[in-house]
Amino acid sequence: MLIKFFLWMTLILISSDQIQGESSKCSYPYSKVGPYCYYISTSAASWDEAYVKCVNKGGYLANIETFNEFMVLRSWIAGLNSGHHYSIGGREIQDGDWRWVKDGDSFMKMSHYVFGPTEPNGSKSRPEKCTALYTAVRYYVVDLSCNSVTSGLNNGQSYSIGGRKKDGVWEWVKDGRFSKMSYFVFSPSEPDGSKSEPENCVAIGSDSHYYVYDFSCNSVVRYICEK
Known part of the structure; x- marks a missing residue:
């Protein structure tokens, strides 16, 4: 029942944007998803590497x-049924x-609900300052090491997104600018990094029910670009 409601709400959101004239096409290699343009990588990279690759695209x-x-993004990723994780643009500043x-100049604050259960869970000894969408939490956001490298599709790995933690503050990095995150992007118990285990970047994956989680910015994962 909850799945049907989730899909129904997503269809309404996408249709609403289309009705409002959001029908412009996305340039290659981006795909149109509702009013948004996304690119899903086919190779793994650390959060920093993924950031540069997206800029180059x-x-x-x-x-x-x-x-x-x-x-919209969470429903689309879940619908791909790939079982992989994706880095996104969240970062703990x-x-x-x-x-x-x-x-590089815009750092929007994250809201907390995008993090998955127990996320973010980085620490000082195990820093996880980057973010990804993680399959194990149903594509909620998790934190992970910014040096983490995600694996390919169909292997249950994470994909980096554009969140980054800077001086204790989680922000979205866009065009070199940082915008402060509000906490709704993290799944329950996320972000969970610490000073001993810092997790200053973010990703999204199914393990976090498609919410955001924090991870080490050194972790190498696949990633999602937006334009």
């Missing part, structure tokens, strides 16, 4: 700036301050 690591976008990083 004319975009940025995906920033989940609204509830609408979160529902200072302890506890998660932001969406877009263009």
